[in-house]
Amino acid sequence: MKKSWLKLLLIILIIALIINLTIFIPKQNQEKVKIGVIMPLTGFLANVGIDTKNAIDLSFSDLDASKDVELIYEDDACDSAKALTAYKKLVDVNKVNFIIGPFCGQSAMTILSSLNENKIITISPGAPDNELSKANDYFFRTRVPNKAETKKLIEFLNKEKIKKIAVYTAKNTFGQSYRDSLVNQLGNETKIVFEDGSSDYQTDFKTDILKIKEKNPQAVFLVPASRQQMGIFVKQLKELGFTPIILGGSVTEQQDLLDVAGNASEGIIYPYASPENLDIVKEYKEKYNKNPSMEVLNGYDAFSILYLAIKECKSDKECVRVKLNNLKDFNGTMGKISVDEFGDSQVELILKTIKNDQFIPYKD
């Protein structure tokens, strides 16, 4: 009986401690403007999330922002409930007025309704889902939406007179959004002869590749859940002796793909914003020992754009929102960035390809 009471007392003490830590808000440093950052620091997109976090940190130090701004990181693991918890904690406990992120589409969709309620300015370096265009007055993106990328690829398809294409995209919001963009923009000249997709952790694509091979498309639009998956896919494609043109998204460009696919990745064609600020690319590579991908550089730009608006407006959210809405020809890492009426960034895209383990501009 006594043991049972002691046990109950211990449990109550633990819960009281937990409640105490969560309910009492620590004293805030009022001098600096707080920016919350919601990134997938764990989970299947952790490598991209951490790379983007590094880019944000790099921008933070390059702009010497520590005297004006405080960054507070939270992990959402690309999970809707965790994203909402991270958001609530940042807004209610840390009293942030601005958020960079979330990186994942489903996380961004989850917090949208809360943005209006709290009027939190949010700028995401990821979340390319088309439905996020003009989804909310407080949501902005430095990443170009998928429809801009697929438009570039369709120009290629028309130019090369490709009549038959297979579509193989990840079965998540990311892949489905790419698929929908392509299908909606595709004209009558090109027919989709096969359509399917991969799950997040899939590693064997041979059955699907054989089905694609049966249909004999001239090109395959390939956007699986990760670059590792893309590498495995093209490798298995080569093993099965099938060599269509592979068209990818901007996420193609990363060393992970080359590490997994080796020379099987030769000739993949994808849209990309050509980095204009090569100093930042070099700086990132020296500090973190890897080339930054487009989405990672989007993180750098997201912080830069937000910080420059905050420098003028301080913590005035409406002022920052107007600044972001009116952003024109900002010198970003990926060229001149302008924000359109949908809150999306417009950046000029080119086609690139992989040749001799290098990512180079595509020439006819």
Place this chain on the structure above:
Amino acid sequence: MISAYFIHLLILVGIYLILAISLQISIGFTGMLNLGHIAFFAIGAYTSALLVLNGFPFWLALLSAGIVAMVFGYALSLPIKKLKGDYLALATMGFSFVVYAVLLNWTELTRGPLGIPGIPKPSFLGINFSSNFSFLILILIITLVCYFLINRITNSPFGKVLESIRDDELASKTLGKNTSKAKSISLMVSAFFAGIAGSLYAHYITFIDPSSFTLMQLIPVLCIVIIGGLASMKGTLIATFIIVLLPEPLRFIGFPSSVVGPMRQIIYALFLLLILLYKPKGIYGKVEME
């Protein structure tokens, strides 16, 4: 004034509590290792979201979520009635994969991987539950009702039959109990309450997609059931608070940003291990899991 963040955590506690005590009916009281429970959660969430977005009132959507999940619970109970132990676990796990595949691929109904955005907050009897605090009150009421009902069921003569099936199904049969029927009802009731939890989840998070209902999402719920102790409602209640709230103070420890995500996961996992090492039957466990 209670922090909005804490209100959010309490709402999650309420949803997970309903999910966990409903899982207790099949695992703890009946001894059926049901790994398909997350599928009933998903069915409830999608049913409720689709109904409300098509103009049906929230109260109808909430009840329908439970009823539709219950129907699927019955459908699942038919092919698995002769299965036990690991085979039952595999069969129910297969069911969760089937439901996930349907949600992912039946794009005309569920929008597939794009999910269902813009699910409205509930409105009931002229009261709009759009604020966090009002939603918390709603969750509290529904959770209390569910807890009370499940407690009554498990303490009833029917509950004793379920426990006898868990402890020795053959003995229960020889005493004239229709164990197949009892197991079927147990799964149906468990599914009903999981569907209710799914509905509440959908209307709170306001966006659902198939990735929110994979087997990975069942793991915290299983942890609650095991750490709380099998067949213990009181233990489940306490374990829900522990599992949902335990990671949160770790946000305030001030880890460097380079390790914040993984460190929290490591510490959380260590705490769970310690609890299970010290209390292998769970906090208020009456039976061990075979």
